[in-house]
Amino acid sequence: MPDSHDDLPIPLYSAAQVRELDARLIAAGTPGFELMQRAGHAAWRALRRRWPDAGALTVLAGRGNNAGDGYLVAALAKRAGWLARVLAVCNPAQLQGDAAKACDEARQAGVEIQPWRECARLEGVLVDALLGTGLSGEVREPYAQAIRQLNASGLPVMAVDIPSGLSADTGRALGVAVRAELTVTFIGLKLGLLTGDAPDCVGALAFADLQADPQIVAGLPAEAVRLAAGNVARLAPRPRSAHKGRYGHLLVVGGDRGLGGAALLSAESALRSGAGLVSLATRSEHVPAALARRAEVMSVGVSSANQLLALMERVDVLVVGPGLGQAAWGRSLLSAAARGARAQIWDADALNLLSVGAASVPANTVLTPHPGEAARLLGCDISAVQADRPAAVRALARKYAAVAILKGAGSLIADPDGRLAVCDHGHPAMAGAGLGDVLAGLVGGLLAQGLPPFEAACLAVWLHARAGERLAVQGRGLAAGDLFPVVRQLLEEHAPCLN
Ligand SMILES: NC(=O)C1=CN([C@@H]2O[C@H](COP(=O)(O)OP(=O)(O)OC[C@H]3O[C@@H](n4cnc5c(N)ncnc54)[C@H](OP(=O)(O)O)[C@@H]3O)[C@@H](O)[C@H]2O)[C@@H](O)CC1
Ligand SMILES: Nc1ncnc2c1ncn2[C@@H]1O[C@H](COP(=O)(O)OP(=O)(O)O)[C@@H](O)[C@H]1O
């Protein structure tokens, strides 16, 4: 399957940064209204490409420059012979600057402009030009009502720049947000288009650079990067003389009573990503099943911290937490693991124990919380994590001086130095048990093969999400273990084992 997001840029910006880009472009000689006209044209082109035969559109317009873009789309549609109407949530007499000019242009083109009412008739493709990057705070009335009406209409919706109500910084719906089928965004890709509530609001995402001078754009450091084939790390090809000792020895620690499968999934995932040697420290009663399922994994029963410490002497990387439980067994193994000077991945119950102070995080650790675990680690509730996922993952990385992966749609990876990456791949079919265990093993397998923690985390998240997408064509019911052959295949496509 081709990477359908390949045409999107890599850098991601906040709303303030996009405003700064606008200002720099204007200062360098491109008038604001010229940029708005380019935005109008880009949006109109995208709309016509997606709905060539619609023949009618209704623009819902607010009062800022986002509305200006919408008025210009209406003017272009009208001149192309479409039925084009604008429903104005803000009295056009109150529009200012470029937005007022755009409204005049729509009038001159013969566009019908009417005040928006709750009972207003909607027809054709709906163009959401209510709120753009100027949104601040929860959506107020009557905008909220207009958004609800648009969402309830059952008609196709194109969002201009960003679905109204969605925060360009966090991807959170500020009370309510438009659910678009297509979003056309301008100049810089906004971080909030890729995480949080965005996957349910943005629809297909198209990008238009508005012919912005690439040097001016490159002059502004981005807030984050979007993970893509071109910017995730590659494993080096293996020399013909390769031997397993060069690709790391990884030890998975976990699998208390009733939870044995989680640790085994992580171990198999590490094995399937190319780790040289994989061991599993688990409850003795799980060892026969582990050996039967994966004879390649050296499965050992451990009942004490000392046994684990002895095993740790021989390994390079630890994955601690899958199925670890929070009882005495898991606690003592976690505190033993925390004493080891090894690169580690802490997942699941290792994170839950960490949140209650049962251990402290060693250097070179990757934390892999889902939003519930992240909330416990940060001492807040899940809604606070989801309200600002970029801030939450950054806070975790800082608090624990570790690389942190905040999982869930639009997974984010942060390091303590402030690097931030976002993965807009993945699929809701991945919302099932064990997918996180596979990710933890994958990060570990890549660390074992020599990638640094942040690079290993980014590549693992990207491979995992891409594998989920490939499998999701078959629909729900994806079993975590289904990912192994697909991750292997993707890894080879991305970085072949041999030159
Ligand atoms: N040259 C350029 O810069 C280019 C910009 N471009 C376009 O401009 C867009 C940014 O335009 P912008 O900055 O005018 O803001 P925008 O999003 O239209 O809305 C601002 C208005 O919204 C209102 N409002 C705010 N919060 C609210 C709330 N919670 N609930 C309700 N209302 C709320 C607020 O109203 P007020 O509070 O003032 O009454 C304010 O007046 C950008 O997304 C892109 O589409 C392109 O044309 C390319 C060139
Ligand atoms: N809707 C979704 N879209 C994209 N990825 C998802 C979605 N739901 C779950 N995932 C991914 O699946 C994995 C689930 O991990 P986790 O919740 O820890 O599961 P478990 O603990 O059962 O292993 C994470 O990597 C997450 O990002």
Ligand SMILES: [K+]
């Ligand atoms: K909008």
